[in-house]
Amino acid sequence: MMNEIKLIIADDHELFRIGLAELLKKHDDIKIIKSVADGVELMEILNSQIQVDIVLLDLTMPNMDGFQVLREIKNLNSNIKPIVISMHSVGNYIAKCAKMGAYGYLLKNTDESELVFAIRNVYKGKKHFSSEISEKMINFMSTQSISENVLSNKENEILGLISKGLTTKEIAAKLFVSTRTIETHRTSILKKFEVKNTAELIKKATEINLI
Amino acid sequence: MNIKTLVLIIINSLIVLVIGLLSFSFYEQFSSVLNDRILMQLNSIETLESVQIENYIKSEWKSFELSENYNEDIDSANLMLSDSIKKIDGIHDFTPYHKHKKTTIGFVLNSNKGRKIKILDFRNIQNILLERTGMGESGETYLVGEDFRMRSESRFFPNKKTSDISVKTQGVMSALKGINGRGIFNDYRGIPVYSVYSLIKISNLKMVILSEIDVSEVAKPLEKLKLRLMTLTLVIFLVAVTLSLFLTKIIVDPIKNMQNSLKVMAKGNYDQTIAYKKSSNEIKEMFDALSNLKASLQGAVKFSYEIGNMNLETKYQPSSANDVLGKSLVTMRNKLIDYKNKEDDSRIMAKRLLVNGLENERRRLSRELHDGLGPYLTSLKHYIENNVKNELKKTEMKKIVDDAISEIRLMSNALMPASIDDFxxxxxxxxxxxxxxxxxxxxxxxxxxxxxxxxxxxxxxxxxxxxxxxxxxxxxxxxxxxxxxxxxxxxxxxxxxxxxxxxxxxxxxxxxxxxxxxxxxxxxxxxxxxxxxxxxxxxxxxxxxxxxxx
CATH class of the missing domain: 3.30.565.10 (Histidine kinase-like ATPase, C-terminal domain)
Incomplete structure (x- = not known):
């Protein structure tokens, strides 16, 4: 007898829990230990000594929602692997869950086959994000400006245009923002470089090979 | 009656009264002095001539008395003297006895030596009377007998017989009664004259001597004076009228001007321009005050107009601490600003509440669809997975449920994306x-x-x-x-x-x-x-x- 996958369903909709449990019952290698309606209830179980492999976690729940649960699980430092199962199909939800330690992301209307495949995969220690889900996540992340530099991407762009000698108005038109936005960015850049005017700014930026 | 007419009437009637009174009293004074002078002049001439005549007759009488020539030296053809008269000694007026009533004065003296009669040469007396120095154009001295007939020749009727001229004037009558005097009355011609009269009575001779001058001649300078005075009065009057017209113009025009301005302002129009002549300091100050009043009213009007149009940023400075109108307008503006701010606030608040309500409702609906209906549909899908054995039907049903779920996602997202609260x-x-x-x-x-x-x-x-x-x-x-x-x-x-x-x-x-x-x-x-x-x-x-x- 192969190892049973010990699983908990956390969702506030009873009907959904029942349906899901019904579905998974057909598979012998998956054992549903418990169904809970909110995050608080779930954490009580996880904090007890009961062994749990996988949590099918809904995001929208009363008392404690899915994100909070993910954070708590991360803090537990256990082998519990959460799979998010949600109605939300947008990239930012997926990305956030992935960031917070979810092993997989499934939409609630996912087909049985994929659901079971995902559970088994995750149980093996792999992460499961379907191609559709992955694309949504990557699309979202590609638009995020993640800058490790002192300056934000926008500020870098503006600095480049300032060094080319463009006026605030010209930069605003080029970057599709208001002149006041550019002025505010410029003030922010000057502050970050600890300089007083544009000439000093360009000198310092050249010194550190920023432009 | 308007002020202009009133001022004109008062000033001019005063002037006319003064000039009239002055002229009249001057004229009266002058005329009475003139009368006195004329009468005195006439009096001295008359006295002189009567004395001359008396002296002449008396001296002739003396020489007649002394003469020894006892005869009746008379023109008996013309003069018919009765014996009774011849018996009376003395000087006689024989004119009534003359055939042609020619003036005849004669002497009669009866003595033991006989009877003397002499007829005086009247031409000598006539010559004395002809002396007219100081008598002007119309002056005349003449003699009148007891019968009121002229004795001396008349200057005015030289061809008329003296006896045909009757002189029954006021003067002659008074003189014959023994009252000498002077006066103004009609003479024998019926013309008013200044007259001085006295009686000459020597022995039996009784005649009245009169010195007269025409009133018209004496009055000529008076008339001239009158004319001159009247001309002068007229000139002064005209000048006075002109001056008073000018004066009233100076005083009244600005008053009328101001009256008109005030009338226009009373009707509520403050936009007129006030033009005036600086005829005096008082009037200038008065108009300056009016201009100030107008300016401050205009300011107030403009300000209230702006307030009325809800231009509440309009600035206004009350003209003084006592500018009640200005201060109430400013208070009104401030109240309106407060009111408007409150109204704006409550309007925005109401809008905000409305929009928030709307958004909350959308959010609720969106969540209801997404978190309420969605799970039911997924449960339905699970049910199908668990209970439908026919694979073809199962796939078809699952597809319909999936489509319904994604439709709900779209609707929910359109109503209110859940990520707006979460992300x-x-x-x-x-x-x-x-x-x-x-x-x-x-x-x-x-x-x-x-x-x-x-x-x-x-x-x-x-x-x-x-x-x-x-x-x-x-x-x-x-x-x-x-x-x-x-x-x-x-x-x-x-x-x-x-x-x-x-x-x-x-x-x-x-x-x-x-x-x-x-x-x-x-x-x-x-x-x-x-x-x-x-x-x-x-x-x-x-x-x-x-x-x-x-």
């Missing part, structure tokens, strides 16, 4: 536009410059920014025929900036339809205390929206 506006717009780019041919680029962590954009602002963006994109797609849209949402420490650009056909701010959502956008900006700058040029339409960080 904020920046991310929500990213998702929204990503989805939109899939379904439209138009190129929308969105740049999210909001803070990823610790964003200070409130959910209320987030929802409004999302709706504004939706509305703007909707406009660009529906009306502007744009090919490119660029949206930038930047978050700073003090403010949030939403910049929207499209290269569509633009629109006219004044004729843009209410349905195109601009009003909606403006309202949403207003309830967030933000401001909006619209630049609707064809090919370069931009919206700059700024909201303060709350």
């Amino acid at each position: 904020g506006i920046g991310v929500t717009l990213t998702n929204y536009i990503e989805n939109l780019n899939k379904s439209t041919s138009i190129n929308i680029e969105y740049e999210d410059l909001t803070k990823q962590e610790n964003s200070n954009i409130s959910s209320h602002q987030g929802i409004n920014l999302f709706r504004i963006s939706q509305e703007l994109i909707n406009n660009s797609l529906k009306h502007a025929k744009a090919k490119n849209i660029r949206i930038t949402l930047s978050e700073f420490d003090e403010f949030i900036s939403l910049f929207y650009f499209d290269d569509g056909i633009g629109f006219d701010m004044n004729t843009v339809k209410l349905g195109s959502g601009i009003i909606n956008i403006k309202e949403r900006v207003e309830i967030c205390n933000g401001n909006i700058l619209i630049n609707a040029l064809p090919g370069n339409t931009t919206f700059e929206i700024e909201l303060p960080i709350e």
Whole structure:
């Protein structure tokens, strides 16, 4: 007898829990230990000594929602692997869950086959994000400006245009923002470089090979 | 009666009265002096001549007395003397005895030596009477007998016999009664004269001597004087009228002017210009005061007009601490400002409540669909998976349920994306536009410059920014025929900036339809205390929206 996958369903909709449990019952290698309606209830179980492999976690729940649960699980430092199962199909939800330690992301209307495949995969220690889900996540992340530099991407762009000698108005038109936005960015850049005017700014930026 | 006429009448009647009285008394004085002078002159002439005549007769009588020539030296053909008269010694007036009534004065003396009669040569007396020095043009001295007949020749009737001229005048009658005197009365010609008269009585001779001068001659200078005085009076009167006209003009014109100005102002018109001549300091000051009054009223009127049009920024300075009107207007303005602010606040508050209510309702519906209906459908899908044995039917049913679920997702997202509460506006717009780019041919680029962590954009602002963006994109797609849209949402420490650009056909701010959502956008900006700058040029339409960080 192969190892049973010990699983908990956390969702506030009873009907959904029942349906899901019904579905998974057909598979012998998956054992549903418990169904809970909110995050608080779930954490009580996880904090007890009961062994749990996988949590099918809904995001929208009363008392404690899915994100909070993910954070708590991360803090537990256990082998519990959460799979998010949600109605939300947008990239930012997926990305956030992935960031917070979810092993997989499934939409609630996912087909049985994929659901079971995902559970088994995750149980093996792999992460499961379907191609559709992955694309949504990557699309979202590609638009995020993640800058490790002192300056934000926008500020870098503006600095480049300032060094080319463009006026605030010209930069605003080029970057599709208001002149006041550019002025505010410029003030922010000057502050970050600890300089007083544009000439000093360009000198310092050249010194550190920023432009 | 108006003031001009009144002043004219008073001044001129005073002047006329004074001149009239002066002229009259002067004339009277002059005329009485003249009368006295004339009568005195006549008196001295008459006295002189009567003395001369008396002396002449007396001296002739003396020589007659002494002469020894006792005869009757008479022209007996013409003079017929009765014996009775011849017996009376003395000087006689024989004129009545003369055949032709020729003036005849004779002497009679009876003595023991015989009877002497002598007829005096009357020409000598006539010559004395002809002496007319100081008698003017019409002066005359003449003698009248007891029978009221002229004895001496008349200057005026030289060809008339003296006895034919009857002189029964007031003077003659008085003199014959022994009263000498003077007076003004009609003479024998019936013409008024100044007359001095006295009786000459020597022995039996009784005659009246009169010296007279025509009143008309004496009155001639008086008439002249009268004429001159009248001319003078007239001239003075004319001058007085002219001067008083001028004077009244000086005084009355400004008063009338002011009266008119005040009348116009009383009707509520303060825009007239007050023109005046600086005829005197008082009038100048009066008009300056009127101008000041007008200016301050105009100011008040203008100010109240502005207030009436709700231009409450209008400045107004009351003209003094006692300017009650000005002060009440300022109070009124301040009250109106308060009122307007309160009204604005409550209007914005009401709008905000309305919009919030609307958004809350949308949120509730969205959640209901997503978290309520959604799970039922997934449960249905599970049910199908578990209970439907026919594989073909199972697949078909599952597909229908999946379609229903994605339709619910779309509806829920359109109503209110859940990520706006979970992730904020920046991310929500990213998702929204990503989805939109899939379904439209138009190129929308969105740049999210909001803070990823610790964003200070409130959910209320987030929802409004999302709706504004939706509305703007909707406009660009529906009306502007744009090919490119660029949206930038930047978050700073003090403010949030939403910049929207499209290269569509633009629109006219004044004729843009209410349905195109601009009003909606403006309202949403207003309830967030933000401001909006619209630049609707064809090919370069931009919206700059700024909201303060709350």
